[in-house]
Amino acid sequence: MNFGHFFRSTVGIATLAALLVALPFVAAMGGQAWVRILDFAILYVFLALGLNIVVGLAGLLDLGYIAFYAVGAYTWALLASPHFGLHWPIWAILPIGAGLACLAGVVLGSPTLKLRGDYLAIVTLGFGEIVRIFLNNLNAPINVTNGPQGITLIDPVSFGAFQFSGTTQILGFAISGPQKYYFLLVALAILVVIINLRLQNSRIGRAWQAIREDEIAAKAIGINTRNLKLLAFAMGASFGGVAGGIFAAMQGFVSPESFSLIESIMILAMVVLGGMGHIPGVILGAVLLTVLPEVLRYGVGPLQMALFGKMLADPESLRMLVFGLALVLVMRFKPAGLWPSPVRRRELQETGK
């Protein structure tokens, strides 16, 4: 694969930048709905890269990642909506959301550090469910989260007078709300990519990978496994918190339904399907798994009409069926993910598996 080299060259970066800038305008030709899908793709890239720190680098299987996203989203929703009559600015809320999510990560992490592999998975899963159930029920006796109805009319992102919702004219271009969010999200995603890249080859990143490969050996060579595992949890959680805040602002609405277990599982699927621990792979996985269901949503119905002349199966369930099959098939033929890191690929080939 020479993609890696290509993206590191100046020409490659320039091409990539041009593509990223042009993308929302191309998508807008198909309607603003596609720009919104693009926004979500980038948001999931952000989330998946956050989870990649926990699962891909440190090797801690976290099935409750969505809980941190929920903490971030509800922090934004409560501090910037008519629900409590608060309208705090973004530079106050985002750090608070990230901080609370980070705290939640430490709270979850500290009692579970001695658990191994799948035990950790089920505990994190349970934690995610606990958070969701509380969000669902904390509307009585004191109404904190407004229960299953969720919180509406959440403030959009704004910097001073610059609003991210609605269309604005910039240099004669009309830029729609979703397009503005797109650029904000891309900026954030680039930031998290850089953090991931820097971490990967840092002392901390190498220590994480050592823990992933063999915890006992890592401990023996003097790595403080407890603190480093906590750090991985806390860092992944903070990214989840930031993503949650942006999600709340972008949607203008949050409800517990958005934070169910299946969401955690989807983000994990993005990481594993793309190629665990390999940043381009994770990005590919996140984009594919966000865009594929949407393409299927628009494609499955008309395709049936074209092939059989009538609707044989409910398009909604058919699209999820195809999606599930795609997960199974990719894992069957690319067990290390679609775009695994070169090291990992070599390992798999050497053992002849």
Added chain:
Amino acid sequence: MDIFLQQIVNGLVQGSIYALVALGYTMVYGIMGLINFAHGEVVMIGTLVTITVAGTLIKAGMPVAVAGLAGMMAAVLVCMALGWALERVAYRPLRNAPRLTPLITAIGMSIVLQNLAMMVWGRNYLTFPSFLPNMDFELAGAHFTAIQVIIVLVSAATMGALLLLVYRTKLGMAMRATAQNPAVASLMGVNINRVIAAAFVIGSALGAVAGVMVGAYYEIAHYQMGFMLGLKAFTAAVLGGIGNLAGAMLGGILLGIIEALGAGYIGDLTGGFLGSHYQDIFAFVVLIVVLMFKPSGLFGEKSGDRA
């Protein structure tokens, strides 16, 4: 006191169902270290098959009890076939893949099965035919119905049969050997492929029985019912120490009772602050607390960290 006994009875019934489903998770996990996320969906398909078969037979004029039994047989057969196919198609090719790969496959299969079920049975709730007259017994102030008695008895009998199979037959011995060390077991002449397939088939059969009983108990079924049930059952298996048969049974029953008691008393305990809709968090809170003190579950063997 009456409430206490009543909740113990209810918990025991729910717990027996959890235990049966948990066995399916724990058998597969014990032998190949895989969380078979699609197991809950196998249970759901068991329930729905029973509804279709029994419903059709009842309409054709068969006695209700016979139709019920026939429905259950059909469910067991369909689920066994499904379990076998799952292993063969989805998991066997991945036996040497990285650890998380089969997990994603399991999730994919779970999505596939749910949506297949939705296509076949529709997205509405289905009512389960009632097989039994509404009898009500009373013992020491606790009420229980005929179906509750049957659920506990059938679960106990099924679990007894499983224990006999695992500890008294050659296949069982092969399964235990494979769980300990697949490579060595295969050197001793154990056919690993057959043993793993058997674990899936048996686990699915237990799941089908559980599915029939869930349907008969709540008299309602839905294509999404398998998910939460599977999650709780998996929690139960981990609570007991995953990979351990007795642990899964006790974990299931314990979880059922804890949930029932929790739902019955949480209002009083917190002065009305938290209501019974917090029922679902008990399973997870108990799990987290137990694992904090016993990191490999209540009855799990202390597993070394060596690979």
